[in-house]
Amino acid sequence: MIKTGKINYIEMPAADLKAAKAFYSNALGWTFEDYGPDYTAFNDGSFNGGFFKADLSSSTANGAALVVLYAEDLEALQETLQKHGARIHREIFSFPGGRRFHFLDPNNNELAVWSDK
Numbered sequence: 001m002i003k004t005g006k007i008n009y010i011e012m013p014a015a016d017l018k019a020a021k022a023f024y025s026n027a028l029g030w031t032f033e034d035y036g037p038d039y040t041a042f043n044d045g046s047f048n049g050g051f052f053k054a055d056l057s058s059s060t061a062n063g064a065a066l067v068v069l070y071a072e073d074l075e076a077l078q079e080t081l082q083k084h085g086a087r088i089h090r091e092i093f094s095f096p097g098g099r100r101f102h103f104l105d106p107n108n109n110e111l112a113v114w115s116d117k
Helices: 017-028 074-083
Strands: 010-014 031-034 039-043 048-053 067-070 087-095 098-104 110-115
Touching: 010 017, 017 031, 017 039, 017 048, 017 074, 074 087, 074 098, 074 110
Parallel strands: 010 048, 067 110
Antiparallel strands: 031 039, 039 048, 087 098, 098 110
8 A cells, every 4th residue: 555655656867768777677677667668667676666768867966866775785786786887976985874885877867875784
C-alpha cells in the first residue's frame, strides 16, 4: 500500500535513454519498461522511477536533489560503476555514519553511493 507523503517515484533527465538503460541495467541490474521514445521507467528491485528525454542533467551544483544508493562494499561498487562508464565526481570520503562517493552516469547525472561499512 502506498502511504501518503512517502517518496514513491523519482525521475531524472537523460539525453540518451539507450545509454541510461545500458548503464543502469549492466552496472546495477535495474530493469526497464519503455513508454514511447522519450520515456523509460526503471525498477531497481525495490524502488521505481524513470528517465525522461532531455538535454539536461541532474547535479547538486545546479541545486538538484541527490539520489543516494547503498552499497555493502563501497569500493567494489565504485569499480563496477566505473567499468560500465561512470566517472567519479567526488572520491570516497567519510561522514558521520559512514563513507560515500559521488559519480556521474553516462548522461552526466550526479548520484552518490554510501556505505556504513
